[in-house]
Amino acid sequence: MGKSRTKRFKRPQFSPTGDCQAEAAAANGTEREEDDGPAAELLEKLQHPSAEVRECACAGLARLVQQRPVLPGLARRDAVRRLGPLLLDPSLAVRETAAGALRNLSACGGFEVCDDMVTKDIMTPLVALLKECSAGLDSNEMSPREKKDQNRNSVENIANEAMNVLWNICECSNRAVTIFNKEGCLEIVLKYLSRFPTNVDLAISVAYCLQTVTEDNPELLKSFSAPALHVLESAMLSPVSSMEYILLKTLVAGTIWNLKDIIPSRSQAEIINAILKILSDVLDLDAGETVIRMHEAEKQRLEAAAETEDVQESASRDALMEDDEMEEIPHKRKVRRKTFISDLLPPTDQELRETVALLTAQQTALEIIVNMCCSEDPSDDEWEELSSSDESDAFMENSFSECGGQLLSPLCLSHEVHTAFTNYLIPKKIFEKTAFPNSTAVDICSRSPTWKSLVRKMNTIQCRALVCLQSLVSLLDVDHLGGPAALQTLAQHLSQLLFSQPDFAKHVDFLEAISSALRALLQTMASKNISQCMTPDQLMTLCTAGIHSSNTGVRVNVVSILGITGSVLAKEDGTLETLKTIGCFLLEVATKDPSLVVAGEALDALFDVFADGKEAERASVQIKLLSALKEFQPVFKMKIRKEGRGKYSPDQLCVLDNVKMNLRRFVAYQETVEKRLTA
Numbered sequence: 054m055g056k057s058r059t060k061r062f063k064r065p066q067f068s069p070t071g072d073c074q075a076e077a078a079a080a081n082g083t084e085r086e087e088d089d090g091p092a093a094e095l096l097e098k099l100q101h102p103s104a105e106v107r108e109c110a111c112a113g114l115a116r117l118v119q120q121r122p123v124l125p126g127l128a129r130r131d132a133v134r135r136l137g138p139l140l141l142d143p144s145l146a147v148r149e150t151a152a153g154a155l156r157n158l159s160a161c162g163g164f165e166v167c168d169d170m171v172t173k174d175i176m177t178p179l180v181a182l183l184k185e186c187s188a189g190l191d192s193n194e195m196s197p198r199e200k201k202d203q204n205r206n207s208v209e210n211i212a213n214e215a216m217n218v219l220w221n222i223c224e225c226s227n228r229a230v231t232i233f234n235k236e237g238c239l240e241i242v243l244k245y246l247s248r249f250p251t252n253v254d255l256a257i258s259v260a261y262c263l264q265t266v267t268e269d270n271p272e273l274l275k276s277f278s279a280p281a282l283h284v285l286e287s288a289m290l291s292p293v294s295s296m297e298y299i300l301l302k303t304l305v306a307g308t309i310w311n312l313k314d315i316i317p318s319r320s321q322a323e324i325i326n327a328i329l330k331i332l333s334d335v336l337d338l339d340a341g342e343t344v345i346r347m348h349e350a351e352k353q354r355l356e357a358a359a360e361t362e363d364v365q366e367s368a369s370r371d372a373l374m375e376d377d378e379m380e381e382i383p384h385k386r387k388v389r390r391k392t393f394i395s396d397l398l399p400p401t402d403q404e405l406r407e408t409v410a411l412l413t414a415q416q417t418a419l420e421i422i423v424n425m426c427c428s429e430d431p432s433d434d435e436w437e438e439l440s441s442s443d444e445s446d447a448f449m450e451n452s453f454s455e456c457g458g459q460l461l462s463p464l465c466l467s468h469e470v471h472t473a474f475t476n477y478l479i480p481k482k483i484f485e486k487t488a489f490p491n492s493t494a495v496d497i498c499s500r501s502p503t504w505k506s507l508v509r510k511m512n513t514i515q516c517r518a519l520v521c522l523q524s525l526v527s528l529l530d531v532d533h534l535g536g537p538a539a540l541q542t543l544a545q546h547l548s549q550l551l552f553s554q555p556d557f558a559k560h561v562d563f564l565e566a567i568s569s570a571l572r573a574l575l576q577t578m579a580s581k582n583i584s585q586c587m588t589p590d591q592l593m594t595l596c597t598a599g600i601h602s603s604n605t606g607v608r609v610n611v612v613s614i615l616g617i618t619g620s621v622l623a624k625e626d627g628t629l630e631t632l633k634t635i636g637c638f639l640l641e642v643a644t645k646d647p648s649l650v651v652a653g654e655a656l657d658a659l660f661d662v663f664a665d666g667k668e669a670e671r672a673s674v675q676i677k678l679l680s681a682l683k684e685f686q687p688v689f690k691m692k693i694r695k696e697g698r699g700k701y702s703p704d705q706l707c708v709l710d711n712v713k714m715n716l717r718r719f720v721a722y723q724e725t726v727e728k729r730l731t732a
Contacts (some may be wrong), residue, residue, distance in 0.1 A: 072467035089322050091117060091127050099135050104144035111150035118158040123523050124166060128649050132158070133173040140178040140215070141185070145207045148182065152214035157178075159221035167225035176232045179218060185214040187241045190248075200310065213255045214243055220262035227273045230273075233266050239276050246305075249288050257410075260304035267311035267711035285309055289331065295341075296407040299335060300414040306331045307421045325473050332418040333477035340511060341491025343411055348504060351404035405503060412510040418488065421601065422479065425470065428525035456718035480525055481534065484543065486518035487570075489548065512563070519566035523573040537583045540574065544586040547571050550593060561607065568599055575617045589631045592618055593638070600642055608651045612642055616658025623666035632672035635662060640678070644685050649692055650705055653712040656689075660719050670726050679723040688717055 091395045095117065098110035114132070117123055138156075139151035155175065159167050177335060189208040217240070222229040233239075242259045249256035249424040261284075266273060291298055306328045309316075316324050474480065490511035498504040498511075522543075526534065536538060551557055551567055571587075578585055587595075592615070599611035620636040622628040636659065645654035659682075673679070690713060697706050 076524070078643070084633070090475065091093060092123055092130060092132070096127075096130055096132060096135055099139060104147055107139065107142065107147045108144065108150050111136070111147060111154045115150065115154040115157050119130070119161050121161065123252065124162055124366060126160075127158075128166070131173070132352050133175055136176050137173070137178045140182040145211060147599050149207070149211045149214055152182070152211060152218055156214050156217040156221065159218055159225075159571050164225045167222045167229070171226045171228045173434045175218075175222070176229060176236075179215060179222075180236045180238060181233070182215050183212065183219070183238065183241050186215065187244050190244070192374040198306060207512050209248070209252050209255055213252075213258050216242065216245065216258040216262055220258060220265060220420035225263060230266050230270060234270070234272050234276070237276075239273065241283055243284050243328060246288055247284050249291065249298075249301060251291075253295075253301055257301050257304065260288070260301055260308065263308045264304050264311065267308050270311075271314075274312060274493060277312060277315055282312070285312075289327065296411040296414070299338075300410040300417070301535060303335055303414040303417050303421070304329050307417060307424075310421060310425060323595075325469055329419075329473045329477045329479065329527055332421060333479060333482060335414050336479075336486060338411060338415070339491075340412055340415060340514065341494040344491070344504075344507060344511075347404040347408045347498060348501070349582055351402075367520070386526075386600075387394055402503070408504075408507065409510070409638055412507060414512050415486070416510070416517050417523045419483070420512065422483070422521050423524050424519070426521075426528045471529055473534055473697065474525070474529065480522075480529070480534055483518050483521045483525065484546070486514060486521060488515070489550070489553075490515060512560075516562050516566040519563075519570045523570040526570070526573040526577050529572040531577070531581055537578075537581065540578055540581075540583055541586055544571075544574055544578065548587055548591060549575065551595060558602065561602060561604050565604050565606045565610070568595070568614065571595075572613050572617070575614060579621050581616050585618065587618070593634065595656055596638060600638075600646075605648050606649070607652060608642070608646065609617070609654045612651065612655045612658050615639060616654075616661040619658065619662030619669075621666070623662055623664075623669035626668065628668050629675075631661065632668055633676050636672055636676045638677060640676070644688075648699060649696060649709055652689065652692075653709050656712050656716055660715055663723070664719075673723060673725055679720065679727050682716065682720050682723065686720060689713060689716065 091113070095110045095113045098106050101107055101110070115128075118127065118132075132579065133155075136151050139147055140155075142148050142151065144321055155170075159170060162170075186208050190212075201303055219229075219233070219242075223233055239689070242262060246256050246259040247261070285308060289309060291302060307323060310328055311319075313324075403562050490508070493512065495508050498507045526540075526543075531537065531540065534543075547567060547570060551571075554560070554563075557567075575585060575587075578584075594609040598617055599607045602608055615635050615638060619632060619639075622631055622635075637663070639655045639659045643652050643659065646652050646655065659678070663669045663678060693706070693709050693713060701709070
């Protein structure tokens with residue numbers, strides 16, 4: 054039913070420790086039953102006159118909301134309306150823990166919870182808090198030296214938690230984005246972003262939020278002035294090369310791409326190159342080797358810290374024993390560790406944080422490339438009409454100066470983008486990321502409870518690379534991809550990836566990603582008459598496994614792959630038996646798959662395979678294709694009429710109606726074929 058449309062990616066949550074604890078609990082079978090007891094008690098304590106009690110209650114709720122079964126109970130007890138006012142509590146500690154509870158609630162609750170939070174007016178105290186934090190940062194610059202650092206850290210910590218709440222809610226609710234626009238939040242968050250040299254965590258949270266709110270938001274784009282763009286540029290071009298700064302620069306690059314429609318024409322090529330250089334540099338890094346190196350660094354640090362502790366404890370015991378006035382220490386009593394200044398500092402997991410930042414940056418870079426490929430900009434011809442003359446360029450540059458940075462001309466430099474992709478070796482680097490994660494790194498992470506979640510992140514990078522590959526194969530010319538030989542090598546690589554995993558059908562995300570990539574690649578090769586490399590046995594193994602997947606996308610991909618391959622084989626000699634196998638398979642799918650989308654794709658594939666060619670005509674008669682389709686035709690029409698409006702989108706229904714019309718025409722064509730061959 055036509056070429057598949059590559060999906061645009063939303064942004065993942067960035068957390069050094071991985072996903073919500075609820076998911077871990079579910080995986081371990083330790084989810085708690087719904088229990089309003091703890092929730093009721095904690096919510097009651099939110100009103101306590103003691104700030105310490107309120108803080109503890111917020112901290113308890115922050116832990117509790119990570120258990121999904123308790124969320125309905127918290128909603129019934131109006132937890133959001135009770136927590137909201139505490140964002141403006143007189144105590145800074147209460148503000149921070151209340152924001153932390155709301156952050157976890159919005160992250161673990163999903164779309165429904167976030168939308169409910171907006172309905173319950175969480176945006177009012179949240180925006181007020183962000184404004185107060187912004188003002189607080191200004192006042193701290195003027196405060197006495199002794200209090201300045203402490204106050205600034207507290208305010209920035211609160212701002213960081215609040216930014217994460219804002220990001221989560223805007224990710225899930227268009228109403229929240231509208232409020233973001235209306236309340237002028239852009240100026241506030243850009244002030245936070247400008248602190249990236251001293252607080253990268255806060256800057257990363259802001260960058261995530263900006264990448265979310267700038268996507269498909271023309272109203273917000275009007276608010277970006279030249280100084281605002283300069284803040285983004287400064288962050289994107291930061292010379293710091295730590296992995297957290299790499300993540301920050303990647304996120305800001307994604308935001309700037311979202312702002313492409315307001316970039317001055319004279320800066321467009323430069324911006325494209327700056328964005329792609331950042332993405333290229335990110336993808337250059339070897340994530341597997343980084344995992345191995347950073348885990349070893351953590352191990353050595355912990356061992357050194359343990360040795361230091363032993364020496365310090367021994368010295369303290371000796372000092373105590375030598376003090377004649379000290380009472381005798383009972384046997385086996387240990388010296389309290391808090392006697393050491395280093396122990397008063399929070400425990401560090403810097404190696405893990407840095408590694409997660411790199412993995413997240415690589416995933417984000419791949420998602421940005423996919424979204425660049427999916428950009429619905431005007432065609433090249435339209436762009437030429439808009440900007441081919443010197444007068445046009447001069448007008449746009451003057452407009453940028455006069456409007457404070459706002460420029461409503463489109464950025465659609467497909468030729469420049471394609472060339473930049475090639476110059477920065479983007480296709481080659483994406484190809485490398487499609488390989489399975491480093492087995493040593495996977496083994497290390499699998500054996501470490503704190504690093505275990507990184508295995509999933511590494512697998513996600515592979516899947517994103519496969520989807521990215523699908524986009525590039527569909528978008529770029531064959532020459533930009535390295536020529537026909539490179540495409541054949543790529544097809545062999547994908548086949549090896551697929552069939553090197555005996556249980557590939559169990560990994561749904563991987564199967565959907567690789568089948569999408571194969572579909573796009575085989576379609577491109579067929580359109581350019583490049584010989585394909587998958588054997589009929591491999592093809593049927595993939596399709597037999599894929600058609601039983603619960604994922605509709607996988608099933609659509611495998612029947613499309615059969616249609617593409619079958620249409621090529623139909624023009625060759627000696628392919629009768631293979632065509633019969635393909636035809637029977639597609640008929641089975643068309644008549645029995647519960648999804649009309651999959652059934653429609655299978656019918657479309659049948660039309661392609663048996664549209665032309667002597668072998669195809671013979672095969673269609675031998676598998677009794679005509680009689681099967683005649684019998685199914687009224688059933689298909691009835692299913693569309695009964696199920697269509699309730700289960701499928703208008704676009705899907707439009708395609709299905711087209712398939713229905715083509716089915717009628719194809720049946721008429723098959724009648725002429727059968728008459729001719731049986732005459």
